[in-house]
């Protein structure tokens with residue numbers, strides 16, 4: 001039961017977070033470009049951004065908690081085992097290491113984007129440009145993590 005719940009929460013959190021970033025970049029941002037008043041643009045992005053930031057971090061924490069549970073219950077690998085050099089000799093171990101490297105990068109980059117760059121972007125055109133660059137880079141990294149997750153499952157076949 002715990003494994004089923006962990007996998008369900010893991011996949012639904014990934015769907016919400018990665019899907020939410022796709023929606024922001026492909027739907028919300030192009031709509032905001034059609035608005036003429038920069039104040040309107042920034043106000044809407046700040047409100048939508050803040051709302052997504054809260055639920056996005058709920059999803060990130062859920063992924064970071066359920067990931068190790070799945071790793072242990074599905075493959076018998078405890079969290080400490082992710083540093084085992086023997087594991088890294090296997091395709092599964094290499095794929096997991098790649099996934100967790102990108103997870104570490106995206107968590108640090110999201111912390112910087114969501115809690116420093118994003119809120120400051122409202123008052124600076126250059127910070128707003130950097131916020132867009134970080135936002136889009138995080139989306140690409142999130143898509144690479146999902147690809148690693150699928151390759152992780154296939155690495156055992």
Ligand code: HEM
Nearest residue numbers: 010011014063064067068070071103145146149150152153
């Ligand atoms: C940003 C965070 C993460 C995202 C977006 C993510 C995404 C995903 C997705 C979409 C799957 C389903 C893939 C499938 O079943 O084919 C998955 C499975 C999995 N994830 Fe994650 N994950 C994240 C973090 C983690 C972490 C931190 C760990 C472990 C410490 C982890 C371990 C696993 C494992 C073991 C599976 C099962 C693979 C399988 O089905 O064989 N994930 N992940």
